[in-house]
Ligand SMILES: [Fe+2]
């Protein structure tokens with residue numbers, strides 16, 4: 689199984705570069721499933737049902753999210769109705785939506801996608817380590833034929849991400865970090881067969897600050913005035929990884945992707 693995972697898509701430029709590159713990447717790497725983190729896809733903050741639909745139209749099979757999931761309120765009913773967009777599962781048990789999805793397409797084994805969020809330098813959340821064991825036990829009970837599991841761990845601290853990678857080594861196909869928007873060069877297949885990267889990176893304008901307008905972000909730092917910045921304009925890039933796994937669900941390779949439009 690070949691899985692394309694696209695790092696945080698930021699605003700219209702992120703959607704634009706993804707729309708231009710996803711189909712070619714799918715052909716080149718013979719991709720079975722495409723997963724994208726869409727938590728910044730609507731103007732840099734959150735996601736809307738329309739944008740989720742547009743990402744599905746360009747070939748994304750499942751959209752993971754993160755701390756910006758609640759930004760646009762019209763996503764809340766959508767989260768309950770659709771399995772296309774998932775939110776971090778270790779939020780309140782009463783949070784709308786789902787923290788995982790099982791996706792399947794003809795000719796490929798099914799894939800379970802799990803979204804977790806970190807607790808270090810992040811808003812309060814339940815323990816992601818404990819939550820991961822809970823969801824894996826639930827999936828083993830409910831869908832025992834599923835052998836492939838992809839975890840998007842949306843977290844700030846490299847230590848917390850790496851710790852979850854080791855914690856889940858041999859239990860899932862991949863633990864892929866998101867949220868920092870900076871692609872790390874530590875991609876590895878851990879000894880028990882889990883593909884890992886601390887951060888898959890960002891899909892959007894690379895000469896801003898994390899995909900946002902650099903002058904406005906600079907003003908936030910230099911003046912202390914906190915307000916939402918706008919999405920940057922400029923050179924667009926798609927960043928992510930391709931994970932290849934055997935029929936047993938163990939990863940055999942992880943390849944970083946960093947492509948210009
Ligand atoms: Fe993000």
Ligand SMILES: [Fe+2]
Pocket residue numbers: 727754755756842866867868
């Ligand atoms: Fe985030």
